[in-house]
Amino acid sequence: MASPSKPQKIYDVFLSFRGVDLRNNFIGHLYQALHQIGIYTFRDSEELKKGDQISPVLMKAIEESYIAIIVFSMNYASSMWCLEEVAKIIECKEQKNLTVLPVFYKVDPREVRGVRKSYQRALAKHESKFGKDSEKVKRWKEALSNAGNLSGWHLNDG
Template sequence: MASSSKPKRIYDVFLSFRGTDLGKNFVGHLYTALNQNGVHTFIDSEELRKGDQISVALMKAIEESCIAIIVFSEDYASSWWCLEEAAKIMECKEQGDLIVFSVFYKVEPKEVRTPRESYNKAMNKHEFKFGKDSEKVKRWKKALFDAGGLSGWHLNEG
């Protein structure tokens, strides 16, 4: 008989962020602080190994984490990889397998939820590429709406 056990928890925290915005500053400091305090944290620049299939490795890491922190920044939605991560994170949250925290870094939560400004521009590009009614785009919009509605931290500077 097949077992339907939950995935083994390997990481305390999975960090989801747009690298071009935040990799060397805010997220780098957050990652360092978490690790220095004994929090085993997945960050793609450190944990992905050469030869790993990126999409499979990222989705598995999300499933193997206890907590996910989504750092929403101005360009987060321009990356379909980030949107796939957000969708997977929110799917795991809905299943009760993951605690999710949102950080709004120089963006307003309503910009993420609705979407507005840079998020609207990015989603329009994705709709053009994948189709306005594509299941992929619908999943991403729902993930942004749900994650943008979470209580989180709003950081404008520093």
């Protein structure tokens, strides 16, 4: 009996980050460092347009990665793209054994897992758009809580 085929892993690492916060500094350096040591990394190369549907390409790239590095920053939760990514990453962690490595860049891990401060404000805006009992927003909050509870790196400066 043939075994069901597993999705093939293409990327070593998938980077999830808020472009306006990090694209031209921390992420640029991290991507270069990974690339220089031969780690094949997926990084979206262009800003995603507001109002567009989440790209199936991004979701597929998450599924086709061994590791996801989520770089949480102050404005991460203001992006529906980022929230969809973190929800998919947590889903793949639970269902496909994706390794998830969080980096808390100038944000306290408690803000992420507890949806506090900038994360609370961003989710409140999403709730006003989608409704307080929106399944989408509930899924995002749960994903943030799960990711925020993972052991990772807390970077403030440097």
